[in-house]
């Protein structure tokens with residue numbers, strides 16, 4: 107009995123001693139944390155970067171008030187590496203403390219001491235641009251954890267602030283069926299909708315030669331006029347096939363008004379609307395809101411060797427001397443019987459040599475056109491990327507690539523090349539590339555907004571299935587009268 111009491115007394119003393127020691131250690135750790143936080147706060151305030159972004163708490167000097175996310179003026183060595191000497195970015199400037207981290211124990215080291223997570227900064231290569239555009243729209247690094255936001259808004263919707271008033275119609279030439287529909291549409295747009303109608307100069311002339319009821323139709327005369335067409339029209343209508351969409355887009359060397367495309371061609375991958383119900387379609391689109399697909403374009407320039415002879419930096423490129431392609435720019439061997447030999451660079455990094463029939467640099471919209479025929483993947487038009495697809499490469503291992511949308515590609519015909527190459531822009535405007543000439547392209551800031559029939563992905567899948575018969579095979583089965591799978 108006495109022995110039991112003595113043992114209980116001893117273990118009680120031991121427990122009290124252990125608890126006192128734990129309390130003392132906890133208090134010491136608290137003081138240490140406070141000291142470290144104050145040191146860091148003082149340092150940050152001296153650097154001038156963190157103070158504006160502090161999460162405030164009830165007491166200003168409370169070491170429980172910690173910075174959330176700070177946008178810092180670059181003092182990080184990595185920024186220099188990215189060519190962004192003072193560029194903005196996202197910084198993780200967090201001091202971990204009780205209750206801040208999802209799991210408190212994560213911040214305790216083996217000896218039960220709290221540690222500070224090492225600070226870091228995320229910056230985006232921005233070639234010296236110092237504005238907020240260099241921040242990434244979906245990446246954050248709150249509390250030192252890098253995360254990407256889930257993009258919940260999938261579909262872009264166009265909502266008119268007031269009803270569109272002017273429309274430009276582009277139509278496929280030499281088709282009586284298309285011409286007949288164009289006349290009917292022009293009358294309806296004017297009489298029922300009270301809209302100003304623009305037609306291409308020769309189409310307008312043909313209409314006026316036929317009847318003077320179309321004197322209200324407007325047009326453009328010079329190349330200068332067409333440069334400002336986007337300021338005069340709210341909506342573009344195309345009547346034809348994919349070629350007519352490409353044709354209409356090529357007329358806009360800057361911003362493009364929303365495009366409604368009626369299928370009156372053979373394939374019609376980018377022409378979702380049916381011409382026989384054009385009034386209902388246009389009524390809906392004009393009323394809005396309406397889903398659109400932003401189809402990115404590539405801005406392509408030819409850099410001539412002759413223009414660069416004086417100095418390596420000399421570029422006698424005129425302001426207007428560029429092509430905006432909706433599908434692709436292709437470089438091929440033309441009539442030459444030699445293999446093309448092209449040197450390819452991405453942002454000045456060597457990519458590869460192309461030896462074969464040529465190379466296609468395609469947008470994602472163009473992925474279902476020439477690039478597909480050359481073995482490239484089909485890519486949804488809203489995926490940000492540039493397709494790099496060789497044409498009949500001489501090497502069996504030369505597979506197509508998809509590069510990020512922000513790279514600048516340079517395709518050079520080497521000075522020692524035996525033959526020339528030819529560049530075509532959306533299958534048109536073929537231009538010769540002599541030895542030493544290069545083609546440069548990057549993503550343009552001016553996409554083509556095309557109105558969807560249903561919504562972007564649904565329209566894309568519908569086109570893939572209906573126009574290209576993707577993964578459709580006939581099955582011979584009495585249970586499947588339509589014979590398709």
Ligand SMILES: NC(=O)c1ccc[n+]([C@@H]2O[C@H](COP(=O)([O-])OP(=O)(O)OC[C@H]3O[C@@H](n4cnc5c(N)ncnc54)[C@H](O)[C@@H]3O)[C@@H](O)[C@H]2O)c1
Pocket residue numbers: 347348349350352372373374375376433434471472473474475476477479531532533
């Ligand atoms: N081997 C090939 O498949 C090949 C060869 C040369 C050009 N092309 C394509 O033709 C385009 C020019 O078209 P065009 O109508 O002025 O010439 P075109 O009249 O010769 O038509 C070419 C075909 O490509 C289709 N097409 C065009 N763009 C498309 C797209 N984004 N998705 C799916 N199919 C598409 C057209 O509907 C048409 O059937 C070029 O941009 C190029 O992509 C393809």
Ligand SMILES: Nc1ncnc2c1ncn2[C@@H]1O[C@H](COP(=O)(O)OP(=O)(O)OP(=O)(O)O)[C@@H](O)[C@H]1O
Pocket residue numbers: 276277278279306346347348349350351352353370371372373374375
């Ligand atoms: N307004 C226009 N003026 C001059 N040429 C045009 C015009 N619209 C289209 N074209 C050209 O006419 C050709 C045929 O047009 P389009 O591709 O629209 O018809 P399609 O071949 O019947 O249809 P799809 O492309 O669906 O097979 C294309 O090469 C295109 O560039």
